[in-house]
Amino acid sequence: MNSILFILLRRLRAPMILLIIVYAVSILGFVQIPGMDHEGNPWQMGFFHAFYFVSFMSTTIGFGEIPYPFTDAQRFWALICLYATVVSWIYSVGAVLSVFRDDAFIRIMKRNRFQKQVKRIAEPFYLICGYGETGLLVLNKLAERNIHAVIVDVQQNRIDALEVDNLGYKVPSLCGDASRPDVLQDAGLKHNYCIGVLAITNNDHANLAISIASKLIMPNRPVISRTESRDYAANLDSFGTDHIVDPFEAFSNYLTMAICSPYHHALYDWLTNPEHRALSEPAQSPKGRWIICGFGRFGKALRQQFIKNHIEATIIEPDPKATQAPDDIVIGIGTEAVTLCEAHVEGAVGIVAGTADDANNLSIIMTAKELNPTLYTVARQNEQANEDIFDAAEIDIIMKPSVMMSNHIMSLIKAPLLINFLKKIQQEETTWVKQILTQLEDVIGNQSLDSWSVTVSPWETEGIAEIMGQQKDYLLKHLVTDPDDRTIHLPVVPLLLHHDDQYILAPPLNHKLKMGDSILFSGHYQASRKMRWATNDITTIHYILNGINGLESPLWRWLTGIFSRTSKNDI
Amino acid sequence: MNTEKVVFAFFIVLALTVNFGFFLGDIDNIDHHAVYELFAAIIISFIATAMKFGDRTYIGAVLLATSLVADLQLVVAAVDWGLALHVREEGLTPATVARIVSLSGGALLANVTSVILLMIEAALVRR
Numbered sequence: 001m002n003s004i005l006f007i008l009l010r011r012l013r014a015p016m017i018l019l020i021i022v023y024a025v026s027i028l029g030f031v032q033i034p035g036m037d038h039e040g041n042p043w044q045m046g047f048f049h050a051f052y053f054v055s056f057m058s059t060t061i062g063f064g065e066i067p068y069p070f071t072d073a074q075r076f077w078a079l080i081c082l083y084a085t086v087v088s089w090i091y092s093v094g095a096v097l098s099v100f101r102d103d104a105f106i107r108i109m110k111r112n113r114f115q116k117q118v119k120r121i122a123e124p125f126y127l128i129c130g131y132g133e134t135g136l137l138v139l140n141k142l143a144e145r146n147i148h149a150v151i152v153d154v155q156q157n158r159i160d161a162l163e164v165d166n167l168g169y170k171v172p173s174l175c176g177d178a179s180r181p182d183v184l185q186d187a188g189l190k191h192n193y194c195i196g197v198l199a200i201t202n203n204d205h206a207n208l209a210i211s212i213a214s215k216l217i218m219p220n221r222p223v224i225s226r227t228e229s230r231d232y233a234a235n236l237d238s239f240g241t242d243h244i245v246d247p248f249e250a251f252s253n254y255l256t257m258a259i260c261s262p263y264h265h266a267l268y269d270w271l272t273n274p275e276h277r278a279l280s281e282p283a284q285s286p287k288g289r290w291i292i293c294g295f296g297r298f299g300k301a302l303r304q305q306f307i308k309n310h311i312e313a314t315i316i317e318p319d320p321k322a323t324q325a326p327d328d329i330v331i332g333i334g335t336e337a338v339t340l341c342e343a344h345v346e347g348a349v350g351i352v353a354g355t356a357d358d359a360n361n362l363s364i365i366m367t368a369k370e371l372n373p374t375l376y377t378v379a380r381q382n383e384q385a386n387e388d389i390f391d392a393a394e395i396d397i398i399m400k401p402s403v404m405m406s407n408h409i410m411s412l413i414k415a416p417l418l419i420n421f422l423k424k425i426q427q428e429e430t431t432w433v434k435q436i437l438t439q440l441e442d443v444i445g446n447q448s449l450d451s452w453s454v455t456v457s458p459w460e461t462e463g464i465a466e467i468m469g470q471q472k473d474y475l476l477k478h479l480v481t482d483p484d485d486r487t488i489h490l491p492v493v494p495l496l497l498h499h500d501d502q503y504i505l506a507p508p509l510n511h512k513l514k515m516g517d518s519i520l521f522s523g524h525y526q527a528s529r530k531m532r533w534a535t536n537d538i539t540t541i542h543y544i545l546n547g548i549n550g551l552e553s554p555l556w557r558w559l560t561g562i563f564s565r566t567s568k569n570d571i
Numbered sequence: 572m573n574t575e576k577v578v579f580a581f582f583i584v585l586a587l588t589v590n591f592g593f594f595l596g597d598i599d600n601i602d603h604h605a606v607y608e609l610f611a612a613i614i615i616s617f618i619a620t621a622m623k624f625g626d627r628t629y630i631g632a633v634l635l636a637t638s639l640v641a642d643l644q645l646v647v648a649a650v651d652w653g654l655a656l657h658v659r660e661e662g663l664t665p666a667t668v669a670r671i672v673s674l675s676g677g678a679l680l681a682n683v684t685s686v687i688l689l690m691i692e693a694a695l696v697r698r
Contacts (some may be wrong), residue, residue: 006625007625009625010625010626011622011625012621012624012625013621013622013624013625016621016624017618017619017621017622020614020618020621021614021618024610024614028610045607046656046657047610047649047652048653048656048657081588427598537595
């Protein structure tokens with residue numbers, strides 16, 4: 001606010017001085033020039049009348065010649081003053097208006113408004129840097145869960161788009177470079193209600209700068225950063241970025257899992273993708289030789305995963321030098337039949353169209369399918385706008401980096417343990433994964449699956465902490481008991497238990513809970529609400545433990561105490 | 572030499588000197604106090620105020636405040652003068668003149684503060 005006032009005042013300096021001087025000279029002139037009253041006596045205008053006359057003359061209201069008709073000398077002077085004052089007024093008004101239309105001024109106004117909006121937030125919010133497709137998806141999902149957010153993006157058109165996207169609540173947004181610490185601070189990095197920073201711009205370097213700045217200024221603030229290269233990922237990791245998300249790495253992992261271990265893949269899919277319906281028998285992806293079109297960041301990540309899992313792959317890349325491709329590749333884009341034939345498409349089992357161009361990717365898939373109709377197809381969809389054509393192309397797996405990113409980020413926000421769980425299951429046997437899948441299917445049926453984690457602590461699970469304070473045992477079994485009827489279980493599956501550095505997959509129900517235990521659950525959303533309620537309410541906990549159903553507030557306990565004592569006395 | 576500083580200091584010192592010129596003389600004797608001097612004092616004081624606009628430093632803010640005080644005192648003196656002549660139509664009685672001159676005396680003090688601040692600022696600059 002102050003800076004706006006100062007800018008306005010500074011710009012007003014010259015017009016003000018000009019007006020003062022013009023008025024002064026005009027008034028002085030009228031005081032000096034001899035006049036005449038009705039009777040022709042010489043009369044000198046005083047400062048009072050001069051100021052009065054100049055005041056209305058300069059605004060061209062023109063009440064006439066007051067108090068006596070002017071002499072010609074006075075009229076001559078009035079004429080000069082009239083033009084001088086009117087011109088200086090026009091100049092002054094123009095100067096004021098130009099301040100309001102000044103880009104710098106508008107920018108400062110917007111910044112100030114943004115600062116104020118952020119300061120006023122009184123609910124937990126995420127600071128999202130970068131409002132691209134990922135940002136949009138994440139914001140929509142946060143809005144569904146009624147979690148607030150603050151948006152910073154470098155491009156004004158994205159901020160404008162945000163104003164059009166109807167989210168149901170006001171999202172403070174700023175067009176600015178989030179890698180600058182002052183912008184981050186204005187966006188609420190130090191705000192008490194800021195619960196995390198998402199660095200998801202499409203520029204790796206900017207993400208790095210955001211992560212460093214927020215880690216240095218607020219070391220305890222969780223930072224989720226997007227990156228598309230290994231170097232940056234290592235760099236981000238080195239100073240303690242909480243979560244690093246690489247969409248290409250994640251997808252190549254996902255695809256390899258689909259090929260090598262379909263059950264793992266089904267579980268992964270089910271847990272990360274809320275709309276996904278699990279299949280009791282996951283689709284079997286073919287084993288054999290694959291073709292990868294495009295050896296960019298995605299192609300490289302995919303090839304590494306393929307080599308690790310002993311999957312043979314032929315690479316098609318138009319520019320092997322720039323991408324540092326290995327020698328045994330086929331040169332070309334892959335959209336022409338010649339190139340695909342050279343890569344022996346007829347003998348391949350699957351094709352990955354992973355270039356950065358959506359039209360090329362579609363063309364690759366169409367051409368390849370014509371040459372080999374049994375081909376398993378995977379295409380990378382870069383733009384959300386192309387969704388309809390990709391859907392129409394009957395592609396087996398569509399890779400959408402932004403959707404991938406936003407699902408990943410939402411899992412991290414909902415239940416940070418989920419990512420650990422997904423990493424852990426990769427080392428598990430298929431039979432174990434099948435078992436978990438069946439359990440989940442029994443519990444959830446056809447409804448959408450939600451995941452959440454509960455941490456045993458005095459502030460998150462007040463009731464359990466109280467019970468533990470009384471040296472009583474509280475088992476995991478009790479946590480999954482329905483608080484409305486203790487004989488049945490809530491429709492949830494405990495997936496992972498975390499304590500200090502220890503992880504227990506599918507923890508047993510007779511596990512004794514300790515302070516600091518974090519447990520990852522999967523199940524129905526409604527069950528998560530029941531569970532959270534039961535962890536805080538001491539009456540419910542007593543009911544779950546002992547089956548005693550009654551009001552157990554301190555006041556009631558005191559009253560029943562008095563009552564039982566008096567009744568004893570009566571006897 | 573900084574032209575802007577010269578103009579700035581010129582108007583601040585001029586505001587003080589003109590104000591002092593008007594103030595000088597018997598307090599209730601209108602012959603010792605010219606109306607032109609009051610007019611000049613007001614105009615110069617206004618210009619000095621406008622020149623102090625938009626300075627974000629601490630000393631700049633105090634300078635602006637002293638100028639506003641001087642403006643207020645002088646304008647009240649001028650309004651009183653006008654009222655005495657044209658509204659109350661009692662003419663410039665010694666009581667009115669004394670009131671006007673003492674008001675300008677207040678403005679004089681504000682202008683003195685202004686000049687002292689200006690000197691302090693000048694002394695702080697080591698160039």
